[in-house]
Amino acid sequence: MGLRDALLDAWALLLPVECAGCGEPDRALCGACTALLEPHTAVRATPGGLRVVTALRYEGVARAVLLALKEQGRTDATAVLSRALRAAVDRAVGDRPRVEVVAVPTSRAAYRRRGYDPVTLLLGARRERAARVLRAVGRSSAQKTLGAAERAANRRGAFAARADLSGREFVVVDDILTTGATLDEAARALRAAGGTVVGAATLAFTPRLHAFRDNAASGDYGGAKGVN
Numbered sequence: 104m105g106l107r108d109a110l111l112d113a114w115a116l117l118l119p120v121e122c123a124g125c126g127e128p129d130r131a132l133c134g135a136c137t138a139l140l141e142p143h144t145a146v147r148a149t150p151g152g153l154r155v156v157t158a159l160r161y162e163g164v165a166r167a168v169l170l171a172l173k174e175q176g177r178t179d180a181t182a183v184l185s186r187a188l189r190a191a192v193d194r195a196v197g198d199r200p201r202v203e204v205v206a207v208p209t210s211r212a213a214y215r216r217r218g219y220d221p222v223t224l225l226l227g228a229r230r231e232r233a234a235r236v237l238r239a240v241g242r243s244s245a246q247k248t249l250g251a252a253e254r255a256a257n258r259r260g261a262f263a264a265r266a267d268l269s270g271r272e273f274v275v276v277d278d279i280l281t282t283g284a285t286l287d288e289a290a291r292a293l294r295a296a297g298g299t300v301v302g303a304a305t306l307a308f309t310p311r312l313h314a315f316r317d318n319a320a321s322g323d324y325g326g327a328k329g330v331n
């Protein structure tokens with residue numbers, strides 16, 4: 104093996120060589136996948152009635168790229184995902200000047216495993232530091248395998264505020280809106296400390312949500328497409 108091959112191998116170790124969205128040889132997200140990550144904000148709601156603005160559908164390329172960021176260290180996807188999250192956060196905040204953005208805390212184990220917190224990373228890329236007012240306290244586990252009601256029960260008591268939040272207003276931010284149990288629990292913890300929660304924002308939403316399908320019939324949510 105020549106010097107050139109050795110250098111290329113070293114280069115491949117240093118930089119990603121496939122698009123995080125589709126796997127095409129590239130050093131970052133390809134143009135086609137970047138275009139698919141254009142945000143389309145929509146307003147949804149949690150079971151607890153919290154207004155949530157989402158930017159992307161959690162499927163296809165968006166799902167692949169977010170998983171690549173979360174599980175494969177593909178932080179080169181940060182800029183594009185950050186732009187989508189910013190669109191959702193901006194709409195959730197609206198023109199309220201006093202609102203603070205607070206990221207749903209990740210567990211210590213997840214932070215240790217990744218070395219970074221994806222939501223804070225996405226917020227940090229827009230130079231907006233999330234208010235560090237919540238901490239994870241419960242031992243919530245294996246949300247993926249649980250139904251909507253079980254998720255809510257699993258999440259209850261998962262977060263606590265670090266301080267008295269009287270007089271402060273918040274928008275809660277997370278990466279994926281699934282059933283909404285996590286956002287509801289974060290809102291509960293903020294309100295329990297005296298804070299006001301004006302809404303939430305997530306990068307993406309899971310199109311096939313049990314809670315949304317159940318509630319679509321009541322006209323509250325407008326089904327998987329959301330309401331604007």
Ligand SMILES: [Zn+2]
Nearest residue numbers: 122125133136
């Ligand atoms: Zn691609």
